Amino acid sequence: MGKNPITVAIAEVFEEMALAIETGTFSKKTRVGLTILGSEHGPEELVRGAELAQKQNPYIQVVVIGSGVETELETVAALDEKEAQAAMDDMLQNHTLDAAVTMHYNFPIGVSTVGRAITPVKGKEIYLATTTGMSAKERVTAMLKNTVYGIAVAKACEKADPTVGILNIDGARQVERALKKLKEGGYSINFAESSRSDGGIVMRGNDLLKGVPDIMVNDSLTGNVFMKVFSAYSTGGDYEAVGYGYGPGVGEDYDRIICIVSRASGAPVISGAIKFAADCAKGNLLEKAKAEFSAVKKAGWDNLIKSLSCTAMPVKKEEEAIPPPKKPVTDSFPGVEVMQLEDAVQVLWKANIYAECGMGCTGPIVMVAPEDKEKALELLKEKEYL
Helix, strand or coil: CCCCHHHHHHHHHHHHHHHHHHHCCCCCCEEEEEECCCCCCCHHHHHHHHHHHHHHCCCEEEEEEECCCCCCCEEEECCCHHHHHHHHHHHHHCCCCCEEEEECCCECCCEEEEEEEECCCCCCEEEEEEEEEECCCCHHHHHHHHHHHHHHHHHHCCCCCCEEEEECCCCHHHHHHHHHHHHHCCCCCEECCCCCCCCCCEECHHHHHHCCCCEEECCHHHHHHHHHHHHHCCCCCCCECCCCCCEEEECCCCCCCEEEECCCECHHHHHHHHHHHHHHHHCCHHHHHHHHHHHHHHCCHHHHHHHHHHHCCCCCCCCCCCCCCCCCCCEEEECCCHHHHHHHHHHHHHCCCCEEEEEECCEEEEEECHHHHHHHHHHHHHCCCC
16 A cells, blocks of 8 residues: 555654754755666666765755666656756756756756865865866866866865866866966965976975865866776776765856766765765855856956957858747757867858757757757768767
């Protein structure tokens, strides 16, 4: 027999009252959705992580989205990954979820994820800005945005004045100069100091392993590799066992909290990712991001970004086209060079095919409606974008 809904409701009220008395916090639970289909370890592993998260963090209520596993957790039925993510998006939009955790999500250009890892030397947490997605097509601009994204996430997770370091990769010195200009313009940024004898803002591999800065700024592909290494170095790579996952997608005007995990993420990482998502929701990440962008703009951000875009390599531009009526773009294909993404979309718009730029887990993508995919693919091959 099923449970009496009145009995369940009364039990939930008493449970919330007990939790409030225990923690001193009289507020609703933070609802975090988790899609469970598509994992290399099966949906049972993800549900195990969800149950662990809810048990260890009584202020979190996990909503499992998928099918094939029995659990006491609240469940929303979905038969495949696409259906699960559609349900997740709907619940985020109507605010029945505060945040969500999923795999292989296509963020728009301008949005990328801030990861949260545990470094092996001292077990210190570090935020990797960023780990998936693409903040901008020009590298230095992207890393500057990654810095702002990282600071917003760290502050949402109760790091009031996080330290920032820049990984020693291509573009690091330009990013350093740009950030110093913003600081001179009045933007409050707390630079870390390398542990190496020569010090400085630019971080070495030693600093990464030690977790010297609270936030390590890098490009998203490099950050993606770091996340995989930090989470699976003890297991041989097939099972991510440590950390909080690849983190929430952040953008200046992005309107939802979606945290990413890998298909190789095990239950401990799933649990960590759910907690990370809840932390971001409780800490008002969306408002934190808006506040950081407001602050950098007062310090000369727009002129700085404009100067960087002027130095980027020019590319041949298609004539501007009027976009066709907007429709859900749930299919995609990779292979278009990132500098030509917008031009490829313009080509499709001219052919009355609605399309959008995006960034998948493996790189840049063009997103189209399922019924337009075949024609779009043929057209882009004809125009030599693919």
